[in-house]
Every structure is written in C-alpha cells, then in structure tokens.
Amino acid sequence: MPKATLEQWRMFKAVVDAGGFNxxxxxxHKSQSSVHHAVNKLEETLGVALFDNDGRKIKLTEEGKLLLSRATWLLEEAKKLESVAHGLQHGVESQLRIAVDLIFPADILHAVLNTVSAQYPYLRIELIESVLSGANALLTSGQVDLAICPFPYPDGFTEELCNINFIAVASPDHPLSQQNKTLTTKDLKTYRQIVIRDSSNERKTDAGWLGAEQRWTVSHISTSIEMIKKGFGFAWLPEKLIEKYLSDSTLRKLPLKQGSSRQATLYLCFEDGELLGPAAREFIGRLRYELMQLQQIES
Incomplete structure (x- = not known):
C-alpha cells in the first residue's frame, strides 16, 4: 500500500504552483503549518528532500523536479477518477460507443462529437466507421450504443435522419467520360465498377452494384476515390463527399440518361431509449439540431 497520501502530494504541488508555503x-485554504507538516511528512515517507530553502524562496531539488511531474499526473488521474465516479452516481455514462456509416457527413459528426465532449470532458467516445449493414450488426451484437446506418433497425428504435445524394463518377480520362453521348446503365456495365465492401460479417449487401462485368471491392470510400481518380473504374459516391474533386475536375459526373443521381436514407438506431445515458441523449439532440440547421441552409 502507498504510504504517501494524495493530500500530501496535493500540498507539495500547491507549494510549487504558488511559489511558497505561505x-x-x-x-x-489551510494554515501554513498544515502545509508544512504535509510536505515534511511526505519527505520523511519518501526519504528524499523535495525543496531547497535559501531563506528567500523555495527551490525544487532534482528529486523534487522528477517527482513533481509524477505527482501532477497522479493528481490529474485522481481528479478524472472522481469525475467518472460522480458521473456514474448521477447516471452519466463513462463511455459512448457509436457506429457511423462512412457516407454520413463528417463535418456534422465531428462538430457534434466536439460539443458532447465539451459538456462531458471525461467521457470516452469510441467511434466505429462502418459500411452498409455494418452499423446495425454492431448494434445487434452489443458493441455500440448508437448506430447511424442506411437500414432501419428491426429490433429497436429507428429514426430517419437525412438523405445522402449519390452520383456516378469517373476520371475525366476514363472512356465513360469521353463518350460524346448520354450514357445508359448498359454502357456502365461494360466497365469496371468500384464497390465499397459491407463491413458486417453476417449480412453482405451489394447496394449500388450494377452487375458490371468487372468489380473491384474495397473497404473504404477514400480508396475508391483514389482508384477512380487514377482511371481504374467508375463508382457511385456521395456528392457532398466529392465536391472538391468535382470542382477541380479531378472527377467528372457521368451523363446518364436516367438515374443520374440516387439517394440513400440514413437512420439513427438504438436498442432502448430508457437505457441511454445523458451523454448519448446529448449526442442525439445535437445531431438532430445540426441536421436541421443544414436542411434550413440547403432549402
């Protein structure tokens, strides 16, 4: 068992921070003698001198400098531990686990997470990026508390959040981009399509695949974008996500006769609202607010 107490370490650090015992x-808010006693007791327990006192001001010994950094960490950890315990006492969860489909707007997600973290600074947030049915699979297995997924959740709560617009794109140098005609689905099928792999181990969905003769399947949208930019194929991608590539002509929207754009709906899903803690509820509230603001701007 440690012989030095947290209170003694706190007095030691207070003397350093304040610049003296007085x-x-x-x-x-303790007497000077109490502070002196705590520090002296700490030095006796450790068997080392923490301060050199030249009569005018205190000065840390080399041992004191080394122990100060450790003491600072120890006191911060103790503070965090008490905060977590206080949160648990008042029903605030210590961890929030969220599965989010890759097509959800990252700027909105990051803004919401930052706001929640500011309100609950000791909350640990675990974010798992998923594809297609992956988020709901994680929710079903109990690995996350909340899911943002392109499919409703059959065994719990489902709320429609937003629609994501997809467009078919290719490199300007790709043969599909250089045909001087309006394209059909049949035209697309003769070229390689880049498809994002469903991240669920149980349910594999080929949403968006046109039955192209060639298909490359990747795990992340960023990989798909890089392949398309290099002319390796075409793909359906979220329009918002690739705006900068469209504006600088790195990617080009394919001129389809029908279905030039598609929409996917994203849902907020969870098991039981009664089991959600304050941090999860704050996340949901902020998410709804940010999406409402975005909808007002776009309209």
Whole structure:
C-alpha cells in the first residue's frame, strides 16, 4: 500500500504552483503549518528532500523536479477518477460507443462529437466507421450504443435522419467520360465498377452494384476515390463527399440518361431509449439540431 497520501502530494504541488508555503496556504485554504507538516511528512515517507530553502524562496531539488511531474499526473488521474465516479452516481455514462456509416457527413459528426465532449470532458467516445449493414450488426451484437446506418433497425428504435445524394463518377480520362453521348446503365456495365465492401460479417449487401462485368471491392470510400481518380473504374459516391474533386475536375459526373443521381436514407438506431445515458441523449439532440440547421441552409 502507498504510504504517501494524495493530500500530501496535493500540498507539495500547491507549494510549487504558488511559489511558497505561505502562498500555498492561501490557495488551499489551510494554515501554513498544515502545509508544512504535509510536505515534511511526505519527505520523511519518501526519504528524499523535495525543496531547497535559501531563506528567500523555495527551490525544487532534482528529486523534487522528477517527482513533481509524477505527482501532477497522479493528481490529474485522481481528479478524472472522481469525475467518472460522480458521473456514474448521477447516471452519466463513462463511455459512448457509436457506429457511423462512412457516407454520413463528417463535418456534422465531428462538430457534434466536439460539443458532447465539451459538456462531458471525461467521457470516452469510441467511434466505429462502418459500411452498409455494418452499423446495425454492431448494434445487434452489443458493441455500440448508437448506430447511424442506411437500414432501419428491426429490433429497436429507428429514426430517419437525412438523405445522402449519390452520383456516378469517373476520371475525366476514363472512356465513360469521353463518350460524346448520354450514357445508359448498359454502357456502365461494360466497365469496371468500384464497390465499397459491407463491413458486417453476417449480412453482405451489394447496394449500388450494377452487375458490371468487372468489380473491384474495397473497404473504404477514400480508396475508391483514389482508384477512380487514377482511371481504374467508375463508382457511385456521395456528392457532398466529392465536391472538391468535382470542382477541380479531378472527377467528372457521368451523363446518364436516367438515374443520374440516387439517394440513400440514413437512420439513427438504438436498442432502448430508457437505457441511454445523458451523454448519448446529448449526442442525439445535437445531431438532430445540426441536421436541421443544414436542411434550413440547403432549402
């Protein structure tokens, strides 16, 4: 068992931070003798001198400098531990696990996470990026608390969040981009399509695949974008996600006769609202607010 107490370490750090025993006593609201006693007791317990006192101001010994960094970490960890315990006492969860489909707008997600973290600074957030049915599979297996997924959740709560617009794109140098005609689905099928792999181990969905003669399947949208930019194939991608590539002509929207764009609906899903803690509820509330603001801007 440790012989030094947290209170003794706190007095030691207070003396360093305040610049003296008298100043520290005012900060911690204890008598100067109490602060002196705590530090002296700490030195006796450790068997090392923490301060050199030249009569005018205190100065840390080399041992004191080394132990100060450790003491600072120890006190911060103790503070975090108490905060977590306080949160648990008042029903605040210590961890929030969220599965989010890759097509969800990242800027909105990041803004919401930042707001929730500011309100619950000791909340640990685990974000799992998923594709197609992957988010709901994680929810079903109990690996996450919330899911944002392109499919409704059959065994719990489902709320429609937003629609994501997809367009068919290819490199400007790709043969599909250089045909001087309006394209059909049949035209697309004769070229390689880049498809994002369903991240669920149980349910594999080929949403968006046109039955092209050649198909490359990848795990991340960024991989798909890089392949398309290099002219290796075409793909259906979220329009918002590739705006900068369309504007600088790195990617080109394919001129389809029908179905030049498609929409996918994203849903917020969870098992039981009664089991959600304050941080999860705050995340949901902020998510709804940010999406509502986006909808107002776009309309």
């Amino acid at each position: 100043q520290a006593s005012n900060v911690v």
